[in-house]
Amino acid sequence: MKIQLKLYGLSKMLSDKEILYIELPNNSNIEKLRSVLNKIISEKYLKNNLQNLSKTAAFFSEADEVINDNYKLKDKELISIIPPIGGG
Amino acid sequence: MTLHTALVNTEEKKISSEKANEFILSEKNGAESIFIGRVRNKNSGKKVTAVTYDAHDQAVIKSFQSICNEAKGKFDNNASIFLEHAKGYVSVGEISILIAVSSGHRDEAFKVCRYILEEIKHKSPIWKKEHYIEGDEQWLSGHSLRPKEEIK
Numbered sequence: 001m002k003i004q005l006k007l008y009g010l011s012k013m014l015s016d017k018e019i020l021y022i023e024l025p026n027n028s029n030i031e032k033l034r035s036v037l038n039k040i041i042s043e044k045y046l047k048n049n050l051q052n053l054s055k056t057a058a059f060f061s062e063a064d065e066v067i068n069d070n071y072k073l074k075d076k077e078l079i080s081i082i083p084p085i086g087g088g
Numbered sequence: 089m090t091l092h093t094a095l096v097n098t099e100e101k102k103i104s105s106e107k108a109n110e111f112i113l114s115e116k117n118g119a120e121s122i123f124i125g126r127v128r129n130k131n132s133g134k135k136v137t138a139v140t141y142d143a144h145d146q147a148v149i150k151s152f153q154s155i156c157n158e159a160k161g162k163f164d165n166n167a168s169i170f171l172e173h174a175k176g177y178v179s180v181g182e183i184s185i186l187i188a189v190s191s192g193h194r195d196e197a198f199k200v201c202r203y204i205l206e207e208i209k210h211k212s213p214i215w216k217k218e219h220y221i222e223g224d225e226q227w228l229s230g231h232s233l234r235p236k237e238e239i240k
Contacts, residue, residue, distance in 0.1 A: 008142055008143075008144055008213065008215060009142050009215025009217075009227055010215065010227040012142070012227075013227070049226075049227075055234075055239065056232045056234060056239070057232070057234065058232065058233035058234040058235075060144065060147060060213075064144070064146050064147040064150060066233060066234075066235070068235060068238065069238050080144060082144065082213050082233050083215065083227075083230070084229055084230035084231055084232040084233070085209075085210075085211075085212065085213050085214055085215060085230045085231055085233060086209065086214070086215060086216055086228050086229070086230025086231065087141065087143070087148075087173060087185070087208055087209060087212050087213075087214025087215070087216070088125060088173075088184075088185055088205055088208050088209045088214070
């Protein structure tokens with residue numbers, strides 16, 4: 001299955017587009033997404049200070065709520081990656 | 089109306105303290121506290137020319153409203169609050185955040201203002217990318233919203 005990951009902040013270094021499409025095994029959860037994301041970052045983006053992103057990021061559902069590691073993702077689901085924040 | 093919150097797209101307009109002063113003015117409130125955050129020209133030894141703010145718009149507005157209502161509940165239910173944060177490119181010296189509070193007394197006005205600022209830093213999904221004089225740029229690290237018990 002494929003999910004849509006809306007990029008914010010530091011994660012925008014992963015793509016020039018607003019949404020990154022990520023291929024995952026069926027019935028994957030957020031924990032699996034973290035592991036796939038970590039692999040993508042390790043292979044391509046280590047130079048860009050993204051090493052800890054898969055560990056430190058939170059994820060928001062379409063309802064803008066934090067979803068935990070056990071959350072089961074659906075095919076074509078749109079979620080947001082929320083890297084560590086720092087406004088003000 | 090005693091609460092105004094907004095993310096201001098800097099391509100369309102600038103944050104202005106005049107609008108804030110007008111909004112919080114009330115004969116019931118004898119104290120005003122105004123915090124203005126501006127982009128400074130140096131950070132961690134590097135010369136900064138500007139900051140780009142990114143934000144998850146809907147979640148930011150939800151968090152702003154929730155934080156302001158919490159502040160009122162904690163310190164003064166009659167406080168008037170004006171809160172705006174920039175989204176987009178902000179040059180050195182320009183306003184990135186403005187919090188204006190009017191309250192019955194000075195102590196509450198100070199406390200509401202401070203509470204809102206600190207909570208935003210820990211709860212509102214906003215990110216900063218600094219632009220440096222040498223032409224490079226960097227996203228700044230911040231506070232993780234991932235539940236602490238999940239981070240191993």
